[in-house]
Amino acid sequence: MNRKATALDVAKRAGVSRSAVSLVLNGRGDGNVAKESQDRIRLAAQELKYSPNAIALSLRNQRSRVIGIVSDEVVVSPFDGNIIGGADDVARSRGFVTVVMDTERDAARDASAIETLLDRQVDGLMYVTVGLKPLDVPHGMLRVPSVLANCYDSSPKPQLHHVIPDEITGGRDATEHLLQLGHRDIALLAGAEGSPAAPLRVEGYRDAYAAAGLSVRADRITMAGWDIDAGFHGAMKLLDGVSPAERPTAIMCANDRLAIGVALAAARLGLSIPADLSVMGYDDEARIADTMVPALTTMALPLREIGRAAMTTLLDTIEGVSGADTAETNVETMVPCRLVIRESTGPAPTR
C-alpha cells in the first residue's frame, strides 16, 4: 500500500525536471525535449509504473473525462440496465469513463447525487430512468452538458436533449405483424394508466388498425398493469368460457411479463400457443422472452442504442463536435424498436 509514483519521482529517476516529464508523457516532447531525455523519461515512467494522478489532473484542467450517470432505479431494478451499458460503450471508446449513482426513486437524492458528481468535476451528466417517463429535471444538470435517456424534460420549456424509444411505431409494428398473420381480432393488454409508454403503444395499435381499414373494438383494450398476474387475469377475462368464435385470436401485451401471465392462462385453458392463440410481448426482456415456452415474439426496446445515442450527443456537445446540438437544434432523438419474431405468434386460426 505504498504511495504511487508521481511525476517528480519519474523526473528524479530520469534526471530531468517535472515539466519535461509532463511534456514527453503528453506527446509534446518532440521539439521541446532532447530525444535522449525522452527515452530516459519514458523508461523511468515504465519502471515506476507511473500514471498521472487523476485528481490532480482534474483540479488542474478543470475537467475530468468522467461522465456522471444518475438513475432513478436502473441499478437496483431488473430493467433497462443496458441503457447504461450502451452509454458506457460509447464513453469508453471516446476516452471517457462513466460512474453511476442510483437514487432509488428518491427525488431528494437526485439533487445530492448530482451535486456530488458536479463537485467531482464530471464533464457531463446523463439521467436514465426505468421505463419512459417525464422527468422533473434536477437543477444542477443545467450547469454542465447533460442529456436524458429514456425520459424527457417535463417542464414547459425543455432545455435538455433526450433520447427515447419510438413507442408509437413500436406499437404499430407489433400490431402489423399480427395483422399480417391474418389476425383481425387482437386484444391489447396495455399496461397501466399513468405510464407514458402505455398510451403510446395503444396509439400505435390504433394506427395499425386504421391503416388496415379496420376499426378497433374499445373493449379489446385493457389497461391491465405490468405484471404476470395482470396478464393472467386479463387473459382469463378474454378467454375463459368464451366460445372460440368470440375469442380474440391474438393477445398483444405491453410487456413480456404480461405475456407470461397470458401463456399461463392459455395453458390452463388448454389453448395452444400459437395454434389457438398468438401472443406478443414487448421489451424483449433478457432471460424471459427468449427462454419462454414457446419463445416469445416481442418488440425489443432499443436499450443499448438509446444509451449509445444519448452518450454520443452528450460527448459531441462536450467536445464541441461540429453539428452538435445547440439550444436551437433538435431536443429529441427517437430510436426505433425492433420486432423480434420467435414462436409465440403464428397464422390466425381459421374458423
Next chain:
Amino acid sequence: MNRKATALDVAKRAGVSRSAVSLVLNGRGDGNVAKESQDRIRLAAQELKYSPNAIALSLRNQRSRVIGIVSDEVVVSPFDGNIIGGADDVARSRGFVTVVMDTERDAARDASAIETLLDRQVDGLMYVTVGLKPLDVPHGMLRVPSVLANCYDSSPKPQLHHVIPDEITGGRDATEHLLQLGHRDIALLAGAEGSPAAPLRVEGYRDAYAAAGLSVRADRITMAGWDIDAGFHGAMKLLDGVSPAERPTAIMCANDRLAIGVALAAARLGLSIPADLSVMGYDDEARIADTMVPALTTMALPLREIGRAAMTTLLDTIEGVSGADTAETNVETMVPCRLVIRESTGPAPTR
C-alpha cells in the same frame, strides 16, 4: 454555467482570510475565530451557496469519502442490483458516497475500472457479482481497503473479506418447508453445473432429507439450467405421462424462472398448483415471484443485507472501528436466506 463559489469568494465577502473560512466551516472556529466573523462567514457561505470543491479536498486530504463499487454485470443484468442498493444505504448513512462501474463480465475492464477508481482516490473498493461465484481478485483491490460481495477470493490464500448468502441453509430450509407439508418425494431442478450456488443448494436439500431420516433418489435431482425453458422441460420429464403415484408431489427449483417453466408445464398437463403439485422457487426475484399465479413460495436471497454487511465491514476497516477485521479475523460473513411462503406450496396430496 458560471463558476462555483470558492472559499476565497466567501472570505472576500465576509472580509476575512481563506483560512478563517476553512476553520469555521469545518467546525473548528470556536477558540480560533471571533464569533462575529464566524457569523459573517457562515452567512456569506450560505449566500454564495458555497460547498467545498471535492477534487481539491481529495487532493489535499488524500482521501475522498468515496467508495468505488465494481460489478461484473450487476448493472446491466436484471439480477442482484439490491446488493448495491444495500451497500449504498450504509455508505450514505456514514457520510460516504458510492460510485458504480460495471465491466460487463470483461476481466480486462475490471483492472482498468479499479485503476480508474484508485486514481480518483477512492477510500475503498467493493466488488459485486451477479450470482455467487469465485473471483480472481484484481490486483489493485489490495492497494486499498476492499471487500467482496456475493463472490469470494478464489486464490489459495484469500486476502479479502467476503459476504455471501448461506446457500446450504437456504436449500435445507426450503426442503424442510416442503417436508413439513408432508411431501416425501421432492424433485429438485438444481440450476446448472459450474455454478457454485447450485451444488450448495443441493447439499442443503440432501441435509434436510438426511435430517428427516429419508433417503434421496438420485434421479430426482436434475442440473437443469437457470431459465424458463429448462424448468419447463425438466418438469415435463418429471410429470408428463407419469402416473400420479409415480410423480413427485413437489418440485423445488433453484430459481424463480425455473419455477415459471414448471408452472407452465403443470398448467399444460392440467395439474393444479399447489393442489396437485407444490412448486418452490428460489431468489424471490422482484416482480416475478410475488406476481406469479399462483404467487410463488420461494427462498429470498438476502441481497440488501449482503450489500449492507459488506459495506459495513468495509467502512469499519476504513475508519478503524475497533473490532474491525484484520488479516487474522474472519474473512467470511454468511447471511441467511429467508423463506417466503406464498401460494405455490401446500400439503402433499394424499394418494
Next chain:
DNA sequence: TTGAAAGCGTTACCAG
C-alpha cells in the same frame, strides 16, 4: 484572533 505560506500532483507559461 488573524493572516500568510506550504503542500497535495498536475500542466502551462516563460525566462534562461
Next chain:
DNA sequence: CTGGTAACGCTTTCAA
C-alpha cells in the same frame, strides 16, 4: 531545448 514557477481549491501549521 530546458528548468523554474504559478495556478487549480483546499486545509493546516506557524508567526504576527
